[in-house]
Structures are given as C-alpha cells and as structure tokens.
Amino acid sequence: MPFLVLIARNVITRKVRSLLTGAAVAIGIMTVVALGVLTHSLRMTATSILRTGSADFTIAQKGVSDVLFSAMDETQVKQIQSYPEVDSAIGVLVGSFKMDTNHPFFLEIGIQPEDLQPFGVQVVAGRAYSADATDEAMLGYRAARDLGKTVGDTVTLDTVDYVVVGIFSTGQVFGDSASMLPLPKLQAEERKPGDVTLMFVKVKPGANIDALRAQIEKDSPELATVQTVSEFGRIDRNLSLISAANAAITIIALVIGAIGVMNTMMMSVFERTREFGVLRAVGWTRIRVLALVLGEAFLIALASAAVGVAMGYVTIRLIERLPEVVGFFQPDYTASVFGRALGIAVGMAVIGAIYPAVRAALLEPLDALRHE
C-alpha cells in the first residue's frame, strides 16, 4: 500500500478527528480569505485616486488619517515645478460625496483645464470646461454611462447643478467613474481656497525618480511622495490600520487554527499510541511515524483550505450585499489572497501537528504497545 494511500485512509477512517481538525483550519482560512479580499478591495478603492492621473509619482501631505484630508498650498505646486528634473506637476483637489446607494463614494476632481492633457485626460465627447466656469463639469465615460448622462445634460454633484460639457476618458477605471470641475470652483465648494489634495508629478526623461523623491521629502518634510500602491499607507493611516488589523487577525487565525489542529492531533496521537507501537514494532522508523502524522495533518489542512476558501467566498458575497457597503466594495479575488490562504493552511498543519507528530515519533515501541 503506498504511503500516501495509508495517510488518506487514516484521515478518512477517523472522521470525527478529521472533521474537528478540519473545522479549525477551515474557519481560520475563511477568516483569512474574507479579510484578505475585504482589505485588498478597500485598498484598491482607497488608492483609486492615485491611479486616476498618469504620473511618475504622487505627493500628498504626510501622515493624514485619510488621503482626502491631505491639504497643500498651490504655491507648493509651483515649488515642485521648479525642480529641474520635474517635467510637470499638477495640483488637484479631490472631494467625494454620496450620490446614491450605488455611488456612495463619487469623486469630484478639481483640475485646471490646461492640466487635463498632461494629467492624462482625453475629452471623448463635447469639450473641456472653461477655467473660470462655475456651472460646467465633465463626467468620466463610465460615470456618464452609469448616470445616463450625456453632453448638454445637467448633473447634480454634491447638491450643486452643473451642465455636462464634456465626457472624458483617463484609461483608468476609477478616473473614468469620476467627475471633473474647474479647480477654483471645487475649492470654493469645498471651502478650501488655494488648496490642493494631491500633486501628480511627471519627471523628465532620464531623471532619477528615487533621488528626486528623496530630495522633495528632505526639502519639504511635511510632504510624502508615493510611487506604488503599497506605499499608500504613508499618506493614509486608515489604510495602514486596516492592513495592520488584517495582518493581526491573520496571525490570530493562524494561531487559533494551529491550536485547534494541535488539540485534535494530540488527542489522536494519544488514542493511537498502541497503533504507533505496532508500527514501530514492525520496523517503522521514527521519521516514518513523524511523516505519517504530519502527512495526515497536511492532507486535512489542504482539504479544509478548499472548504475555507469556499466559506470565505460565501462570506464575501454576504458582505457585498450589506446596504452599508454597497458601492464601496468591489471584491477583488487576487491569487495572492488564495496563495496566502494555502500557505496559512499549511502553516496551521505544520505548527499544529509538529508537536503531536514528534510525540508519536518519540514513543518507545514497548511503552506504546503496553498502552491501554
């Protein structure tokens, strides 16, 4: 009989033990998957603003709890533009409001019309708004489609009516789901005259981006530069907290799962003491006994991981339907979430089973055979 078949047979035969062990792993994996997808999706939503414009890096106020609370003076945009390596620096004001239940996080981007092209905005219908217009706005083509608006229609953005003078495309999903207004108009509406939320910086060809970022942060310590989504926590502490909570809960799930595995595996090893004695008496090595117990835990963990992933998926689908999160939360099932779940399942199996397996392997055959 192949060794793997024996492992499978032992797992299937001892149903209660296997189910108890598997339940601990599956619940842990469900938690990890659900939280992983949730956190990743929140991160993607939160960082959507970064991906709106085409830039080499973004600048925001350092250490704010939410990126939308970032506030920089327009004069700082000019300072950034003065660096010789900088090709363009565009200051934008970002606001958000709840339009309806399907659009609880609708973005308004205040940007001057002359900055639209360098920002990566292409007007695909109509025209751009005027710099000093107070009743003109543009909609991203996804937003226009969702809202059923076209050029010439009126759209209400945060209680103010605007004429849709143009439809734009940025090539980014989040940008194309937003609206754009003249910067002074949005500054007035948000009561933030002269302020911008973010600066989008493009560098000249051949410039050293890392060196430039370091120089900017040295010259303006109140600012933080962000190049990748993973750096977003530097300008959004909420996201850092969410990520930290996710990591902490993942560790807790791992520990609880491992304890569950250890508990049932210890019970199993105790109940099977005589069996291990027999196996040792017929010539099995300690390593083979160790491999048997670890193999059983590993198999249970893999099967439970599959169940846990399915449970996590169902949980996400349930969360998705909660009225509080509709529109905020678009589940993003990435391979890394499932890879991590698999890794954690294996971790639970190894951490939880190593001690029982070593105990089984170290049993003296004669003592084990005498065990009642």
Add this chain to the structure above:
Amino acid sequence: MRSDTSEKTQDPAAVKAIDVVKLFDGGVVRALDGLNLQIERGEFVAITGPSGCGKSTLIHLVASLDVPTSGKILVNGHDLQSENKDRVRRKEIGLVFQLHNLLPHLNALENVEIAMLGNGLGYREQRERAHELLEEMGLSAKAKMTPPRLSGGERQRLAIARALANHPSILLADEPTGSLDSASVDRVLDLFRRIREERGVTILMATHDTHVALTADRIIHMRDGRAVENGQTPSEGERDKTV
C-alpha cells in the same frame, strides 16, 4: 545489519544471550537475572515458565523493543546494542503478539503491507508478497476483510503473515496461542512448524502452556529470570499426545 563478518562466522547462533540482566522499577524488579542461552539457526524453541519469570522480557529484548540493563544479546552474531534497532526489527525479526495488534481500520491485505512500507520494495511487489502470505496462511478469501470481522484464529494467522512480510530470519511469538480456541491453537502451531521447515526461520515462542511448548524442538524453562532447564527435546510420542 552491521557487517561484522568475523564475529558472524565464529558464532552461527540465531540468538545468544550472555549474562543478561534486566531490572525494572529502579532495580526493585529483576525480570532477567544473568540469563544465558543460545538458540541455533532454524530451531523452534519454546520458552516456558510461570508468569513473571521473564519470558516476555526476553522476547522484547531479542526484538530490540527494549535493552538489557547489563549483558549482551546477539542476533545472528550481531550485538544488538550496537545495531540500528529499527533495521533489526524490519529485516531480522518478525513479531507475533498474544493480542494480535492488528490495525482495525485496515483490511487483512493492508495489515500485511504496512510492515513492508519503507523496506525498498515497490508497491506491486509488496502487494504480491502480501497475497502470497495470506494464501500461505489460508486467508486469501479474507484479504479485504478488516480484523474485527475475522475470528481470533484468523487474526493470529494474519498477525503471523505480517510478521513474515519482510522475510525475517527469526520469528518471535509472545503467547501466540493465549487467546485462541484449541482448533485455532493447533492451526497456528502447524503453521509455525511449516514456517520453520519451509523457510528455515528460527522460532522463539514464549508460552505458559506446557502442551503448546511440547510442539517445539526444544523447551527452555525459565524461573526468576534464569533458564533453569535448557535443552529438553520432546519425543514424538509426547508431541503426538499434545497435538
């Protein structure tokens, strides 16, 4: 086994115990007290004596399941103290227990096969050998049955099949007939004799039953951890009376 050929050629005994002492409970219990004995290759030897005389302890020491407090046990000329005990149990020794010690969730065929896991044989070869052994034990028809569905005698024959799975040179049996009815006892003893004759396996059987012991070539009687009578060979007549 370790290749100590000089010692091996000088000492052809299958089992040799030299001044073996085994103490338990910190020396309070003296299970073996300077035991000396020698069992030749191919012999069928019964160890008899009252409970607590050291029969099972001797079996355990020869099986490398335990180590002597002092003295030496040589198996096929090799001192067990310096041997890899897992390898001795896998390659040299076959063990049969009074209570069979079969794995209840595996069928008869698999119970034989597990003894061969890790011995270097391929899966097909293992299965083939297990089938052969079950046939030899008269259990071919029960190959797919789990031990709880077998009778006591069938379980013991299955345990013997498992003990022979790795072609051991020595078969150790600790009270192998202790839990069997008389018909099963006869069948198991017949099997032992056949195994000795056809395979040339040395058999060392611990039993408290004198009639069972009489089926062996030689009886070693033990008392208080020593061999007090060593070498009695039952006559054909005596043997016939018991079988």
